[in-house]
Amino acid sequence: MLKCREVVIYADHLLAGELSVVERAKLHLHLAICRHCRRYVRQLRVLIGALQRLGARASSDVAAAVMRAIHARAGTSRS
Amino acid sequence: MKDPAKENEDLRAALGSDKDTAFTRLVVEHHAGMLRLARAFLREDEAEEVVQDAWIAAYNAIAQFEWRSSIRTWLFRIVINGAKGRLRGANRELTVDFSAVEPDALAGRFMADGHWSAPPENWRAHSPDELLQEQDLIDCLQKTLGLLPQSQRVVLELRDLQGLEFDDICNMLSLGASNVRVLLHRARVRIFNMVDRYQVTGEC
Numbered sequence: 486m487l488k489c490r491e492v493v494i495y496a497d498h499l500l501a502g503e504l505s506v507v508e509r510a511k512l513h514l515h516l517a518i519c520r521h522c523r524r525y526v527r528q529l530r531v532l533i534g535a536l537q538r539l540g541a542r543a544s545s546d547v548a549a550a551v552m553r554a555i556h557a558r559a560g561t562s563r564s
Numbered sequence: 565m566k567d568p569a570k571e572n573e574d575l576r577a578a579l580g581s582d583k584d585t586a587f588t589r590l591v592v593e594h595h596a597g598m599l600r601l602a603r604a605f606l607r608e609d610e611a612e613e614v615v616q617d618a619w620i621a622a623y624n625a626i627a628q629f630e631w632r633s634s635i636r637t638w639l640f641r642i643v644i645n646g647a648k649g650r651l652r653g654a655n656r657e658l659t660v661d662f663s664a665v666e667p668d669a670l671a672g673r674f675m676a677d678g679h680w681s682a683p684p685e686n687w688r689a690h691s692p693d694e695l696l697q698e699q700d701l702i703d704c705l706q707k708t709l710g711l712l713p714q715s716q717r718v719v720l721e722l723r724d725l726q727g728l729e730f731d732d733i734c735n736m737l738s739l740g741a742s743n744v745r746v747l748l749h750r751a752r753v754r755i756f757n758m759v760d761r762y763q764v765t766g767e768c
């Protein structure tokens with residue numbers, strides 16, 4: 486039987502889609518009887534989803550400044 | 565996460581018809597992430613220079629881009645190489661800290677037999693969007709990201725914020741797969757811990 490301590494490691498591999506069939510079965514067996522680990526895995530998913538959305542977009546002012554610098558220094562290579 | 569092949573196809577067509585408009589869209593989409601990545605390696609002023617140089621290099625080289633990898637991976641690789649060059653020039657280097665002795669942030673929350681002694685709190689948010697509804701928590705996330713050890717911050721940015729493949733991350737950082745996974749795990753549990761604490765205290 487997996488220990489909770491091991492489940493937090495398995496959780497990373499689960500989310501990356503990297504567990505073998507046997508490993509997945511072991512993990513689900515543990516999750517079936519352990520609400521703490523169920524909660525950990527569920528909330529880790531929420532957290533990683535939030536991190537993906539955190540990468541903010543640049544404002545159009547910033548983008549315009551980058552483009553001006555490109556044209557100032559990229560010079561003739563416009564195509 | 566968008567399908568990279570589709571993303572590439574759309575972008576390639578857009579660049580062909582109006583390079584500057586399409587390129588500006590790339591800047592809007594990726595500039596903030598590239599800057600965060602560069603900041604993990606460098607001081608603020610250096611980071612801004614490296615990212616600006618990366619955009620110039622990308623603008624000049626995009627006609628030669630082979631469209632086999634995602635444009636995101638390509639851009640982030642240019643930033644990493646620029647940052648590494650800067651560090652080398654200054655005789656500094658990427659510090660990779662995975663001292664086997666230092667336990668991860670969750671270590672204290674288990675009993676000796678491997679069961680939770682301090683199990684996770686029940687978070688109020690049930691989805692990523694709900695979690696990001698609180699501005700205080702967003703501030704805490706950003707603060708905690710900034711406080712992560714350098715190599716953890718870089719790996720978390722590339723994997724969880726940008727969604728790059730493990731293989732690409734290993735290549736960019738010249739690190740083995742198991743090391744990258746250890747760094748990612750440590751970064752994740754540290755942030756998990758912070759959010760968990762925030763549920764109770766309302767503070768980072």
Ligand SMILES: [Zn+2]
Pocket residue numbers: 488489492515519521522523
């Ligand atoms: Zn458990």
